[in-house]
Amino acid sequence: MSYLQAVPGERYTSPINRDYAIRHFKQLAERKSVRLSKLIWETMRLLPETHHKHDWATYENPLRAVYRKNESNGARFADSCLVHQLRNFAWVPQGKAEFVKPAQARSELLPEGFTFDAGWPWLKAIQFGKNIEAQSAADKARAAAVADREKSQNEAAKALGFDDAEYAPCQAK
Numbered sequence: 630m631s632y633l634q635a636v637p638g639e640r641y642t643s644p645i646n647r648d649y650a651i652r653h654f655k656q657l658a659e660r661k662s663v664r665l666s667k668l669i670w671e672t673m674r675l676l677p678e679t680h681h682k683h684d685w686a687t688y689e690n691p692l693r694a695v696y697r698k699n700e701s702n703g704a705r706f707a708d709s710c711l712v713h714q715l716r717n718f719a720w721v722p723q724g725k726a727e728f729v730k731p732a733q734a735r736s737e738l739l740p741e742g743f744t745f746d747a748g749w750p751w752l753k754a755i756q757f758g759k760n761i762e763a764q765s766a767a768d769k770a771r772a773a774a775v776a777d778r779e780k781s782q783n784e785a786a787k788a789l790g791f792d793d794a795e796y797a798p799c800q801a802k
Contacts, residue, residue, distance in 0.1 A: 641698050648694040650710035658718035661728050663740055666720050670743055673715070673751045692754045708754065715755040732759040 651657070657665050676691055692712050697704035719728045723738040734757055736745045746752070 643697070643700045645695055645697040645704060647689070647696075648710050649691040651714060654714040655718060658720040658728075663722045663725065666722050666728070667740075667742060669715075669720060674744060674749070676751070692751060712754045715751075721757075731755040731757045733761065734758055735761055 651669070657669070690709075692709055693706050694709045695704050695706050716731060719730050721729055721731050721734040722740050722743075723729055723734060725740065731752075736747065736758065739745060747757075
């Protein structure tokens with residue numbers, strides 16, 4: 630909030646102090662209810678500013694908080710409290726019994742009826758699937774390292790006259 634309030638200007642001639650949140654969100658998330666999660670999901674999905682790609686600088690985007698003292702000095706923007714609420718609580722159902730934070734969620738594990746489009750700005754804002762993507766990238770990097778190591782071993786074995794590393798005498802019996 631201090632970042633937003635540090636916007637330039639001395640006079641409050643045309644102020645804007647706008648943020649968005651869901652009251653008692655923590656208590657809603659703690660209930661671990663697929664029905665409540667679907668209500669939150671559908672609410673977010675149907676908000677016009679969160680469904681389509683819009684200018685992120687718009688003053689009435691529920692994903693963005695805005696603070697301005699006057700028009701001539703501009704405004705400052707940050708993720709709204711709503712975005713932080715949605716990111717930081719385990720409210721996304723995965724199957725019928727497990728609930729996770731959006732970053733740990735997988736779209737294919739959403740229960741039936743949860744419409745999903747990875748391009749929706751609200752899903753990007755709450756970092757849906759971010760940890761899964763990072764894990765997948767790490768798995769790919771490990772697999773590439775193993776493949777490179779095997780390739781190097783095969784090349785070394787061939788240089789010694791063997792067909793590949795499998796037939797090279799690596800261990801004395």
